[in-house]
Amino acid sequence: MSKYIAKAAIRGATAIVNEADQLLEAAIADLGADKEVAFTNTAYYLPTILGFTGKEVSNLGQLRDVVAHCKTLLNEPPGDELWLPYLGETLDSGAATLLAAETIEAVRFVRGQQPEKIDGLQLVGTSAPGGPGYANGPIDDIQLRAWGIQLVDGRMPGFAAIVGCARSNEAAVTLIRELQKRNILVFLSGNVNGRSIIDQLQEEGVEMGYDTYIVPFGRDTISAIYALGFATRSALTFGGMSGGQIRDILLYNKFRVFAFVLALGEVDDLKYAAAAGAINYGFPVIADTVIPQILPTGVTAYEHVVSMPFDDIEGDTDTDKARRMVQRAIEVRGVKIKITDVPIPVPYGSAFEGERIRRADMRVEFGGSKSTAFEYLRMVDSDSIEDGRITVVGPDFSEIKDGGAMNMGMVIEVAGRKMQEDFEPVLERQMHYFVNGASGIQHVGQRDITWIRFSKAAVDKGFGLKNLGDIAHARLHAEFGAIVDKVQVTIYTDPEKFEEWLAKAREAYLNRNVRLAGLIDSNVEEFYSCTLCQSFAPTHVCVISPERLGLCGAYNWLDCKASYQINPTGPNQPIYKGTCIDADKGVWEGSNAFVYANSQQAVDNVSLYSIMDSPMTACGCFECLVMLIPEANGVMVVSREDPSMTPAGMTFSTLAGVAGGGLQSPGIMGVGKYYLTSKKFIAAEGGFKRVVWMSSNLKAIMADELKQVAEREGDPDLIDKIADERSATTVEELLPFLEEKGHPALVMESII
Amino acid sequence: MAVPEVKEKYAGRIQEVTLGAGSRGKTVAIGGESTLPFLHFEGTVANRPAIAIEVSDREPDDWSPLLKEAWGDVMGDPAKWAAKAEELGADVIALSLDSAHPERGNTGADDARKTVRKVLEATTLPLIVYGPGQKDKDNEVLVAAAEEAKGERIAIGNAEEKNYRTIVAAALANDQVVIAKSPMDVNLAKQLNVLIGDMGIPKDRIIMDPTTGALGYGVEYSYSVMERVRLAALGGDATLQQPMVLTVGYEAWRTKEARTNDEVPQEWGDWAQRAILWEANTAITLVNTGANLLVLRHPQSVALVRKAIDRLMAGA
C-alpha cells in the first residue's frame, strides 16, 4: 500500500465527513430533524448507507448516526516515520467517504439541489424528475432491475464509473464509444477545474441517458456515490442480501459485478478517498495521470490502482490512446467480452468442418507436398500485443497461379491472466477445427505439417489470408474466453520472415516435446477425471494422468487441465493423488476415492498401470483393446480400425462388447493408442515387452514412436517380433511365430 | 433363519421446495424425503408428489381431440382453464406462455404480464410459468412473468444449459423458483444445478427437470437416469438433491397411441381409455423413481394418478 495514497485518502475522507456533518446540521437547523429524505424511486432508502450499516434512513435526523459512524471509521493519517500496511485504514476511510458522500447527496435532495441542474442537458431515458436540463442523479429501481438482469446474465459485461474530465473531447468520445461497443454501462461524474466529461460529451453531441447506456450522475465527485449505490442495490436485489450484510455485499460485487473506475485528470484528496471506497467493492481504479500504483493484495485479484499517464500511452492520436486505455481497464478488471460472429466473407459453422476441397476446385494451398505451412501459438505478455490485431507480413497469393502452392506461417499470440504455457498446444490444436469451420476452406494437420486449402469459391467471395486471423481471434475468444483475454495474429508469407518464424516455431515444438516427455505422473500433484462418457456408461471414469491419456485418445492430461480452467464444473475435474498405495500398479488414495464417488460406488480400486489387477474401466470409446493371451504369456493390442480375427478368437467388435460398459474386467482393457508408448503402459506386468500381437495398422501409423519404445526397452527389433493379423489369427499360429522370433514375453515371469 | 436387516440409512436428503406465497390460497411443498420413493419404513417421505395441470395461453392446435373434448371451451381462455383445473383437483397450475413463440403468435412481455395476472386472479393455486421454449422469447416473457408475479413464489422455466442466466437472474430479482432442465443425463443435470447455484440462488428455489420420455418412448431410460440422480442425492451428493418435475402430459400426448386413432390395430382397444392410461401410467412409473411434481393434461389421468399416489402414501 502506498503511504502517499493512504495519507491522501485519509485526508480526503476527513474533509468530506466534516463537510457532511456541517451540511447536515445546517439542514436540520433549517428544515428540522423530521424532514424526509429519499432518493428517486427506490425501495432501498439511502442504499450505500443501508448496505454498510443496515440503517433504513428516511429523515434527516437519522443521518446523524451515520455521520457519527463515519467519524469512528476515520484514522489519523500515517506519520512520516512509520511504515505500516495501510490498506485497512485506507479502506475504512474509503467507507467513511462513501457514507459521507451519500449523506451529502441526501441533504442536497432535500434541498432540491439534486439531481444537479445542467443547462441544455437532454437525456434520452432518465428517472430525473424535472425534465430536461438536469443530470440523472441516482438510478431508480426499475432501471436497476432491467440492467441488473443483464449484468447478472452476462449480456452486459460490467460498468465503468468515469470520474473527472478527459484529456480532450476526442479522447472523451473515444472512451465512451469503446465502452459502448463492448456493451459496458457508463456512469459519469466529477470534474477537473470545473470541467466535466459530461460537458465534453455534451459539446460533442453524444446522446446520454438510459437508452444509450450512459448515465450522467452529476458534475462533482460526490455524485459518483450513485454508482456504488447501484452496485449495493444489485447485491441486495440479485444476491439475496439484506442491509448491513456489508461483507457479503462487497464480496458479491467483487466476484460478480465487473466494474472499474476511470479517474480522468488530476486526482485530489477527495478522489483518492472515493477511490479507496471503490476498492472496497473490488472495483479497481485506472487513472490517466501519474499516481502511485497499488498492486494486488487480496482485496482485488488484480491491481487496485493503475496509473496510465495519458501522455505515455502508445498511439499517435488521443483516439488511439483512449482506445488503449479502455483495453487496459478491461484487462485489469478481467471483464470478459463475447464475440459471437466470425467476421469473414464466407459462411461459418461446424457444418462445414468435414468439407474437402478437391484440387480442381482449389485456388491455392499452403503446406502439403509442394510448400510448407505452420501454425504456432504462443503465450506472451499482455502488454506486448493488441487484441484483434491481424497482420499479413509479405505478399498475398494473387501472384500464385490457380491451384498453386505457397509457404505460409501463422503465429498466434495470446495473453490472459489464466493462460499457462501448458495450454499453448491445447489451443494450437484447435486451429484445425476453427479453420475447417469456414465454408470452402480445408485444414489438415498441425504444427509444421499444417496443410490449408482455399477453394476458388471462397476466394471469389473475398476470403483472404487475413481472414485466417479473424477466425483465430473470434473463435479463441468464444471458446477459450475463460483463459484468453487477448489474441493477436501475424501471418508470414515474406520468405525471410517465414523462415525466421518457422525456425522459432520448430524450436518451440521441440521444447514442448521435451517438456511433455518430462511430464510424468510422479511429478504432478493432480490427475484429471473425464466423465464425459457416463451418459452411456454410467460407472465409467477415465483417470487421466500425464502418462496415461483418456482411452478415446481425445483427452490427455494437458487437455483436461485446460478444460478444467475453461469449465470448472465440467467433466474434467482435478483428482488430487494423495497417498500412493502401490507405486508399481499405479494406485493412489485420491484416485480411488474419486472413482468410488463418481462410479455410483461401483468401483473402489483402480490401478493405472495394470491390466491384471483392478484395471481401469472402459466405456466403449477406446481406440485400442489390450487383452491377455495367457498361452503366450503376454497381451495383444487390437485397433478399432482392424476388422480381422485375433488370436483371442474374437474380432474387435465382439471384444468391445466384453470390455465396455463401465465394467472392470481383469485381463482386458481399453486404451488410447498413445498409452502404448508410455513407460507406464501395463508397467505392473512388465510393460511393452508383453505385447505379442498388434494390429498392423497400429504398427504402421505409430511406426516412429514404436521404434523409440523398442529402443527404450533395450530390444530394437522388438516390433518385428510382434505378430499381427497377417502372421497369426489364432493362438496356434501365434506361438510358433513368437518362438521363431524369440519374443521376450516367452521368457518373462508368468503374467497370471 | 433371521430376516436380514434391509433398511438403508442415507446420508443425504432431498431439498424441500415450496411453491406459492402471497395471494395464493395454498402453498405446495415438494421434496424433503430422506429415502427412495414411498419406502416409509426406511425414512420420511415428507411430501406427497404433487400434480400440476398444464394450461396454455393459446388455444392449442396440436393437442389431441380427446383433450379438447375433456376441457371444452375453457381452452380458449387461460384464466377459465386454470379455474377449471383447480376445480378438477390440480395442486399447481402450469401455465405455458406458448403464444410467445415466434411461429405461434409471437406475443411479448406485455401480453405475458396480462396473462399471468389474469391467471393469478383466476386461481388460488401456486403457478409454474413456462416460456415457449425459444431462447430469446423465453427470456422476454419469463422476466415479465417473474416481475408480474413478484411475491407469489412461482416457478419459472425452463432454465437450460444454453440459456439459464437471464431466467435465474429474473428469479433472483423477484424471489421466484427456477426449473433447471437437462437432457436425460446425470452429469448434465448436476452441472446445470451447479451453474445455477453459482449464480447465488438458494437451493430451496431450484427444481430440476431431468426430462422424461413417455411409456414406450424411453420412459425406462429416464427412469434409470432419475434413479441414479436420486441414489446419488440420497448418497450425499448435494448437487443433485433438488426435487424433480416432469412434463409427463406433454410427452404422453405426443405418442401415437395417445394422439390418434387413425389406422391403428383393433387390438389397441378404446382410444380414450388407452390415451388416458398412457399418461397415467407414465406418471405413476416416474413417481416410483422419485418424481416430485408431475405436469399432466387430462382430468381423468389426474384422478387416476392422484388415486395411485394416495395408495403409495398410505404407509406414511
Ligand code: SF4
Ligand atoms: S473415453 Fe474419452 S471422452 Fe470418454 S470419458 Fe474417457 S477421456 Fe472422456
